[in-house]
Amino acid sequence: MLRFDVMTKQLKSFFIEIGELSLFTSRFFKETFKQPFELKELLQQCYQIGNRSLLLVSITGFIIGLVLTLQTRPTLMEFGAVSWMPSMVGISIVREIGPIITALVCAGKIGSGISAELGSMRVTEQIDAMEVSGINPFKYLVVTRVLAVTFMLPLLIIIADTIALFGSFLVENVKGNVSFVLFFNQVLDALKFGDVVPATIKSFFFGAAIGLIGSFKGYNCEEGTAGVGKATNIAVVSTSLLLFIIDFMAVFVTDIFFEL
């Protein structure tokens, strides 16, 4: 009986959270198109988010390319299909592995950063101070950050994909003596419109999810430093889960339109 009560309570708070997140999201859309536009802060955030994540995303991309090629090579050799390696790596990186791994890395780096920053601003009354100055803190802090992640994540994913392909080429060049031109010709031949466009579209959704959840948890952070820690932790966990849900939905929709 007690267990049932606890479950009911948890379920209720889950739905309340979903409701609050929906209101937060609708407020984001409403404030985005309302003047004045905080262009300077938006550009500043784009620079901060893009620049600070570039190295991490590049290293991750390079390792993905290396590992994927090294792990797949023996299996393809067994079937005598090693010549398919560039096509296989290209499609899997561009369609799936590049976007989702980069988004997960950014959820940890960017999402937690936004949540911790806004959370500490909330507990130290900096957000209240903005509000009493007659400045809309939601527009200044939330809208700019969410837009910045939404715009920057696709760019980071393109960079990560490119570097991952270079990593893959490196293995193929060393182990299979494949030339640069041959490798990338095969990659580009294999990639179709239905591989590139849906992956790019879903990366915008990934970015919006990272920005929105990070901002939502930080902006509504509970009092105290423990509240900031909790908000940051929940932001990363929830975003990671949501990224997989968005990915599943994206694949489902892509399958309808492009017959994967």
Add this chain to the structure above:
Amino acid sequence: MSSTHDKKVVLEIKDLYKAFGDNQVLNGFNMQLYEGENLVIMGRSGSGKSVMIKCLVGLMEADKGIISVMHHDITTLNQEALDVLRADIGFLFQGSALYDSMTVRENLEFPLRGHTKKNGKLIDTEKLVVEALENVGLANTIDMMPSELSGGMKRRVALARTLILQPKIILYDEPTSGLDPITAKEIIILMQDIQKKYNTSSLIITHDVDCARVISDRMILLIDGIDYAAGTFKELSNSKDPKIKAFFK
């Protein structure tokens, strides 16, 4: 006292109620702040002083009651009208609330973003920032980050930021809390100087008896969610009521 009551009321609270779940924090609180007056509101920790002051600027929504700032009931104002009214109210936060990621200059420039013109003329932001910092004796910190400042300096910079829009009313939330006695005294003197220079009306929330003694023209004791007693520092400190006496021991 009589001279105070001849003056115009700039801020008024009638029957303010606010509860958090079962905890009734404000239970029909009333107060009036007159033009040019320093009104101190004293109460124990958790008595609802900060809740009351946050309701005053619309940071928190009251459950019931009328909050009138310069004859505008803020509970009925829309966001735009509230933002315009807020330009006339300065708020000094307990923890200073300086923006960590901005320099002192940027902190002071920030409230001016929505107020680029005064009487149809473009305002000189640089001049205003320097003047506000000179008022608090910290002109040399203009390019420093808040993390480089001491607690007392942060409070002064926050006061300069509060002053930059030249508000008619200043709300102080525990202005001396967390400061050593000498720095606290400096802040109190600064508050008095500002009041004299700009003829602002000040509402000071504190539990610091020394601060209340030096700065108050009038005091209200917030006990059990109501305005339990009001009067000058002398009147209240001589009271025989044990609940009032407990504050001045």
